[in-house]
Amino acid sequence: MAQPAVAASDLEARFSDILTPDTRKGYEGYIVKPEGLLAFAKALRDEYGYDYLSSVTGVDYLPNDMMEVVYHAYKITGGPPLVFKVQVPRDNPVVPSVTSIWPGADFQEREAWDLLGIRFEGHPNLRRILLWEGFWGHPLRKDWREPYYEGEHKPFKQRTSGPHFWHEDHSPFGKNVDYPPGFDPYTWEPETADQILYESVVQRTRKPEQEELHSEQVVVNLGPQHPSTHGVFRMIATLDGETVVALEPVMGYLHRNHEKIGERNTWIMNIPYTDRLDYITAMSNNFGYVLAVEKLMGLEPPERAQYLRVIMAELTRIVNHMWAIGFLLNDLGAFFTPALYAIEERELILDIFEAASGSRMMNNYMRFGGVVRDIPEDAWDMLVKLVTDRLPRKIDELDRFLTHNEIIKSRCLGVGVLTPEQAIALSTAGPVLRASGVPYDVRRAEPYGIYDRFDFEVAVRYHGDVYDRYLIRIDEMRQSLRILEQAIRDIPERGAPILAGKPQYQVRVPAGEAYGRVEGPKGELGFYVVSTGKANPWRYHVRAPSFINLTALEAMSIGNKVADLVVILGSIDIVLGEVDR
Amino acid sequence: MKRPNGDELQKPGYDIPDELKGSVVVTTLNRLYNWGRRNSVWPMMFGLACCAIEMIATAASRYDLARFGMEVMRPSPRQSDVMIVSGTVTKRMAPLIVRLYNQMPMPKYVIAMGACASGGGPFKEGYNVVSGVDKLIPVDVYIPGCPPTPEALLFGLMKLQQKIEKQSFREVYTKPDYIPEPVLGPDLMDPRDYPKIREYTQKKLEALQQQAAQAAQG
Numbered sequence: 001m002a003q004p005a006v007a008a009s010d011l012e013a014r015f016s017d018i019l020t021p022d023t024r025k026g027y028e029g030y031i032v033k034p035e036g037l038l039a040f041a042k043a044l045r046d047e048y049g050y051d052y053l054s055s056v057t058g059v060d061y062l063p064n065d066m067m068e069v070v071y072h073a074y075k076i077t078g079g080p081p082l083v084f085k086v087q088v089p090r091d092n093p094v095v096p097s098v099t100s101i102w103p104g105a106d107f108q109e110r111e112a113w114d115l116l117g118i119r120f121e122g123h124p125n126l127r128r129i130l131l132w133e134g135f136w137g138h139p140l141r142k143d144w145r146e147p148y149y150e151g152e153h154k155p156f157k158q159r160t161s162g163p164h165f166w167h168e169d170h171s172p173f174g175k176n177v178d179y180p181p182g183f184d185p186y187t188w189e190p191e192t193a194d195q196i197l198y199e200s201v202v203q204r205t206r207k208p209e210q211e212e213l214h215s216e217q218v219v220v221n222l223g224p225q226h227p228s229t230h231g232v233f234r235m236i237a238t239l240d241g242e243t244v245v246a247l248e249p250v251m252g253y254l255h256r257n258h259e260k261i262g263e264r265n266t267w268i269m270n271i272p273y274t275d276r277l278d279y280i281t282a283m284s285n286n287f288g289y290v291l292a293v294e295k296l297m298g299l300e301p302p303e304r305a306q307y308l309r310v311i312m313a314e315l316t317r318i319v320n321h322m323w324a325i326g327f328l329l330n331d332l333g334a335f336f337t338p339a340l341y342a343i344e345e346r347e348l349i350l351d352i353f354e355a356a357s358g359s360r361m362m363n364n365y366m367r368f369g370g371v372v373r374d375i376p377e378d379a380w381d382m383l384v385k386l387v388t389d390r391l392p393r394k395i396d397e398l399d400r401f402l403t404h405n406e407i408i409k410s411r412c413l414g415v416g417v418l419t420p421e422q423a424i425a426l427s428t429a430g431p432v433l434r435a436s437g438v439p440y441d442v443r444r445a446e447p448y449g450i451y452d453r454f455d456f457e458v459a460v461r462y463h464g465d466v467y468d469r470y471l472i473r474i475d476e477m478r479q480s481l482r483i484l485e486q487a488i489r490d491i492p493e494r495g496a497p498i499l500a501g502k503p504q505y506q507v508r509v510p511a512g513e514a515y516g517r518v519e520g521p522k523g524e525l526g527f528y529v530v531s532t533g534k535a536n537p538w539r540y541h542v543r544a545p546s547f548i549n550l551t552a553l554e555a556m557s558i559g560n561k562v563a564d565l566v567v568i569l570g571s572i573d574i575v576l577g578e579v580d581r
Numbered sequence: 582m583k584r585p586n587g588d589e590l591q592k593p594g595y596d597i598p599d600e601l602k603g604s605v606v607v608t609t610l611n612r613l614y615n616w617g618r619r620n621s622v623w624p625m626m627f628g629l630a631c632c633a634i635e636m637i638a639t640a641a642s643r644y645d646l647a648r649f650g651m652e653v654m655r656p657s658p659r660q661s662d663v664m665i666v667s668g669t670v671t672k673r674m675a676p677l678i679v680r681l682y683n684q685m686p687m688p689k690y691v692i693a694m695g696a697c698a699s700g701g702g703p704f705k706e707g708y709n710v711v712s713g714v715d716k717l718i719p720v721d722v723y724i725p726g727c728p729p730t731p732e733a734l735l736f737g738l739m740k741l742q743q744k745i746e747k748q749s750f751r752e753v754y755t756k757p758d759y760i761p762e763p764v765l766g767p768d769l770m771d772p773r774d775y776p777k778i779r780e781y782t783q784k785k786l787e788a789l790q791q792q793a794a795q796a797a798q799g
Contacts, residue, residue: 131709132673136767139708146708147768167705168712172781176672176701176712177768181785185775190764224674225681227626227656231633232674253674254630257707264706273703279631279728343641361631361728577630 011048015040022085026296026512026531029083034095037086041101044073044082052076052440053102053427055515055526055543058112060090062142067093067118070528072515072543073102076424076438078445081515088118097123104427107551115140115259125200130252130580133193136180139260146260147171147178153536154264201236201248217245220562224253228331228566231576235553235565242561247554251547254580262540267293267507268368270540274527275362277542278578281320283312283353284520286366291448292516292527293368296509305370305498306450307491311383312353312365313518314480314487318391319346320521321473324573325398328470331570332411338402345394348386355379368507370499377494387484395477403471412467416556416568419464426552429545430523432572435472436464442519453490454483466564469571476521506535522546522573542581546574611750619745622690622738625661626654627681630668632695632728639731649738658684663741665734666720669697669704670711672769676762682718683760688753690745692737693720696727703727711769718760 011030012019018036022029032040044050050073059068067088072081086095097120098105109120110129117138120126127133137144148167150156158164168174179185198219223234232253238246258277262270274289275282287309294301301309326342350360356375357363365371375383402408418428423436433440439460443451459475461468511533517526523545530539549572556568597605628636640646640654655661658681670678682691693714696702701712714720721744724737761772770778 132765134765134767146706148706148712150706173771173774173777175716175769175771176705176708176710177770179770179778179782179785180767181782181789183767183778183782185764185766185770185778188764188766188770190766193765225627225677231628231630252709253671253677254669255671255673255709256630256669256704257709261704261707276631276703279634339637340642343638344643347638347641347643360730361634 011044014043022083024512026510028513029085031085031087034086034088037096037098038101040084041071041098045101048082049075049077050082052424053098053104054081054429054517054524055528055541056098056105056108056112057528057539057541057543058093058116058118058140059530059539059541060116060140060142062090065090067116069095069112069118070513071098072526072528074445076440078440080446083515093118094121095119096121097126099123102427103425104548104551107547111547114138117141127196127200128252130255132252133196136178139257140263146257147176152264153534154266154269197236197248197250201238201246204238204246222565223250228570230327230569230574233569233574233576233579235569237557237562237565239562242563244557244560244562244565247557247565249550249553251550251576251579254576256577256581258542258581259540263537265537265540266505266535267509267537268505270537271366272362272364274542275364276577277544277581278520278522278525278546278575279361280323280575281316281521282361282363283316283365284320284518285525286363287313287449288516288518288520288525289527290366290368290516291518292514292529293507293509295514295516296512296529296531297368297507298510299369299500301370301500302497304374304492304496305500307487308371308375308498309366309449310451310454311484311487311491312356312363312371314484315349315352315383317480317521318477319349320573321477322346322398324521324570325402325470325473328466328567328570328573329402329408331566332408334407338398341394341398341401345391348382348390352379352383352386355382367499367503369501370497372499372503374494374498380494384488387481387488391477392481395474395481399474403474408470409467411564411567412470412571413465414463415466415560415564416469416571417463417465418552418556422552422555423464426555428523428549428552430520430549431469431472431476432523432549432552434459435461435468437462442517442524446517448516448518454486456482466567466571469573473573509533509537517543520545522575522578523549542578544578544581546572546576546578547581550574550579612746614750615746615748618688618750619742620650621653622649622651622662622741622745623653623655623660624651625658625664625681625685626656627658627664628667629670629674630697632667632698635728635731636665636667636694636734639734644731644735646735646738649735649742651738658682659686661685662688663690663692665692665694666698666714667694667728669702670714670717671709672711672763673709673765675711675717675769676765678714679717679760679762683757683762687755687757688748689757690721690741691718692722692724692741694724694734694737695729696725699723699725717763 018033020031052074055072069086112118114128218239220237224232234250236248237244274285277285322342326339329338354360357365418436420437423433439458441458456479461472509531513530515528526543528541532538646652693699698714704710705712722737722741726733764770
């Protein structure tokens, strides 16, 4: 495989007519002309080995009057990304869709259309994804203002000085709503959005001969209020008998506007918001975000903080996988008993988190250049005991109870298969990718923090079915314990610094862009941040693994029975806070 | 009608024979009924966001919601007594929350769990966030916290039990008020607000036209 440096210079020469290096200060990669994007992307995938498209997102550069679409492509064998961008005018942002080359761009392009209004030509299904059809405007555009608009930057004036007011009093409706001029509610047909949705699912499988035969396919709607959708998630499945022939995930029921709010927050104010992305793995999310901002700032955390971060991130992985396995079993019909076993261990780990950070779930523990507090001594003793004694036993116990269980085997083996080719093409990450036989782990592929020091194996399984996605979580918990044992052994003595520099409320972040990614428990969690040197980010984008893993849901489900849908969904292990953001 | 207070009911006005003392309890039907009602409040299995995780943790073995007779989570609104709104209420979810509420039988209770459900929380300013579930449906108990710890949720549920205890069972079975479902238009629309919305958008349009006319003149 070609080295990135060689490939890069090669690229420039070959695509000199459509490619220019991005020379803005603090930026990296290339700017590609929209008309050459497809040829460039195809060559990148087929000839240069960048077969894994991690992230696609848009940025609205209002002062320059342009929209930019940013792509981060990786080699599945590891190494740094190739970043390339497409710049289009703001008033008519049209970019060719890369879904034909990397199908994993599907949802991400839809998200960019929904929130930024960038049209992707050639996208098979370019509809809104997080908001509903008919929503007024594209909210992530810089000149779009929400009804509760207060100011461009936080902290807002009225909260620090001046007269205090309630937003509700300023709105004529007493609510968080606004309507376009001249809009008449009486002529509005609320059913249209749902009809478009159902039609689009039915259209995909409708064949002319079926119309003549009158063989009818049934469209089934699951959710958003459904006991096994892990939150407020909705699936629309077309069934032929009991077999799924098409499936459309519908999301956005928990779209909490992280990115819009994040762009008004100061840098440090975003850390607690990252807790609430994937609320089961708050520590991991903190890690990803501080890593991205540290890249921009050029900060290096002290040793002890590095170890504390790894310890917390790996404990989080165990919490998450415990939870995932417990609730996968829930979906299989073993209602709540396995989950109770799993939650027991989770509680013990949460005790350590609470002792270290002050909160059970929303830890808000990491800071730029370190962590906020050291772990108390008694909690440390608990941690050592847990890692060396209790957790290995409990994981073995879970393994013994579940792995060879007849019912689990018959419900999981060979169900929801995802081939490695599909897994890479659909940009899946984490356990979903590795259960399909692709040993790709960010901790190894592009080590961050101090992960290069630890001796561990990248867990991998080869069948790509639900059973392997269950097994890989057991494997990963064991590997996490290995890392934890080494970290406990090697961590510098208590009293060593845990934060680079002084604690501060306002950090200086130089202008530029950065993409920080960690191997979260659910997969590759990336943060794309753009700074203009001001107190708050210009763009704050989250590459959410749950969201992008859902791209593969249809591929996994087609051909399976409708009763297995919930199991397949459970095996992807999504959290809606992260899917919808 | 004057309602008898507890003391009057404790003293029925005649002597209880000695042999019956110790085996007879005199109480009000209301108290007996509410005693049963408050100890078997069935929550709806309805999780929205982060708080739902703490709700599940509350139902798990360490905090054990079953001690309060509340462990029977019903996936169907038609079988549940209390809706624990556990998380951020988004505009997209709002019609469904109102629909679920309308489907619950009387007497029904709503607990707003956490900052988001109580008033929007950290996401209040968001364009897709309803600032508190009480903008849509009536709420009985608010629980602060982000997310509230399981202890806080238990305290909130105990507050709900106290509320149930004080109610008269003759009054709780009234016909419920039907709440019209909000509609997803260009933004969330309450059908009861339609005239107001039209007036508002017309005014906006006129202002725009005036501006355009002024610009054309100047």
